[in-house]
Amino acid sequence: MMSSIESEKILILDFGSQYTQLIARKIRELNVYCEIIPFNTSIRKIEDQKPKGIILSGGPSSVYAVNAPHPEPEIFNLGIPVLGICYGLQIIAHFLNGKVGKAERREYGRSEFFIDNSKDLFSELNSKIQVWMSHGDHLLKIPESFSVIGHTENAPIAAIADFNRRIYGLQFHPEVVHTPDGKKILKNFVYKICGCSGKWTTEAFINESVKKIKETVGSQKVICGLSGGVDSAVTAGLIRKAVGDQLIPVFVDNGVLRKNEASQVIEAFKSWNLHFVDASEQFLKDLHGVTDPEKKRKAIGKRFIEVFEKEAREFGKIDFLAQGTLYP
Incomplete structure (x- = not known):
């Protein structure tokens, strides 16, 4: 039986990012319960936990690398909101028939991010915000049914969304302090998109x-x-x-x-x-x-x-x- 504190749960699939614990901390600071689980957790175990949302963490690998960490592809067919961060974004594109490739130059550090669609995830944010990038691969093509909702000068596809399926991806890291509005973005995801009420303490x-x-x-x-x-x-x-x-x-x-x-x-x-x-x-x-x-x-x-x-x-x-x- 699910306990009362777990009735509104966000699951974070860990792909080996140095920032995964920061994601969990930011979510918990929003008074929403979350757990970090291995990237290859079975769909059955995920469904059994009845999460309100799923976050795919970043990671050091390339989606095309031999033995790259991949989740079960059915994760995108559960009807549960998904947010992919950095490598998580690339996982979304890889499994849903987008295209990922090497960036001309590795991007690491602060960057200006331009919001192209402020619906849901970027609600109540300025049209230009500072974000923290840390990636060598980037999206070359978005999956069908997705829209580009944000870009930077170096990454024309820096944020994507399938509004109907409630699947979102960010090339930058909202969980780090160098993305000042990152907590607002995570709040929009867990509150507006996942429907959490924030009663956990x-x-x-x-x-x-x-x-x-x-x-x-x-x-x-x-x-x-x-x-x-x-x-x-x-x-x-x-x-x-x-x-x-x-x-x-x-x-x-x-x-x-x-x-x-x-x-x-x-x-x-x-x-x-x-x-x-x-x-x-x-x-x-x-x-x-x-x-x-x-x-x-x-x-x-x-x-x-x-x-x-x-x-x-x-x-x-x-x-x-x-x-x-x-x-x-």
């Missing part, structure tokens, strides 16, 4: 999350690796709010923390019955003489698992493992 998310955790965990135990960073701290905080001392937070000092960081984490979470493990000597021994960054990463990861599992066994039967850094 972070408080509602916290309450709903705590409720779900209580229902899932019941009277069982949860162990959580707590580094002191935002992800694990928020995860642990929600779990503790839900089940109290059933949470077992474990902090492992890996020897490569910032100065005084270990003592600060211990002090900050001492009221949570934090379990501290000083494994710094073991980690530093593993890293001695290792210069390759990937080998360092693997060495740290391997040692952490060993240390964490050993600590976990000290608490007997543990029913749940909580992690705050695994986002699809």
